[in-house]
Amino acid sequence: MICFESTGASRYTEWLLRELGTLATVLPVRVIADNAQCLEQIHQRDASSHIPVSDDRISLINEVALAVQLPWAAQIDNGGLFDPNTIVRHIQSVLTENA
Numbered sequence: 001m002i003c004f005e006s007t008g009a010s011r012y013t014e015w016l017l018r019e020l021g022t023l024a025t026v027l028p029v030r031v032i033a034d035n036a037q038c039l040e041q042i043h044q045r046d047a048s049s050h051i052p053v054s055d056d057r058i059s060l061i062n063e064v065a066l067a068v069q070l071p072w073a074a075q076i077d078n079g080g081l082f083d084p085n086t087i088v089r090h091i092q093s094v095l096t097e098n099a
Contacts, residue, residue, distance in 0.1 A: 007065035017070070027073035027098055029091070034079060038062045073098065 002024055006013060020026050033041070039055055053061070074094045076087060 007061055008068035008070060009061050009064040013068070013070070025098055027094055028070045029094070030068075030070070030072045030075040032066070032075060032077045032079065033062075035059050035062050037079060 002020060006016075008028070008030075010016075017026050017028065035058075039058060042050070042058060074090055076090060
């Protein structure tokens with residue numbers, strides 16, 4: 001199993017998913033968060049864990065990411081209260097359906 005995080009906004013995303021699909025089952029999961037939430041989460045992270053990007057650029061990336069259309073296996077709305085049990089159940093369901 002391969003798991004990684006991506007906004008999906010890169011022009012290489014579809015190619016990457018296609019290539020990975022030759023090696024394994026690919027189940028893209030969309031995590032939806034509004035711009036303010038994205039900025040807040042990024043500002044709270046250790047800056048050494050990601051490439052420095054301006055708030056304006058983050059906003060643009062988020063806007064592009066929200067418009068990405070892929071064959072999502074699941075979508076998780078990150079805008080509400082954090083409930084790890086709901087997320088785990090959701091992902092377990094996706095894995096079961098695609099086993």
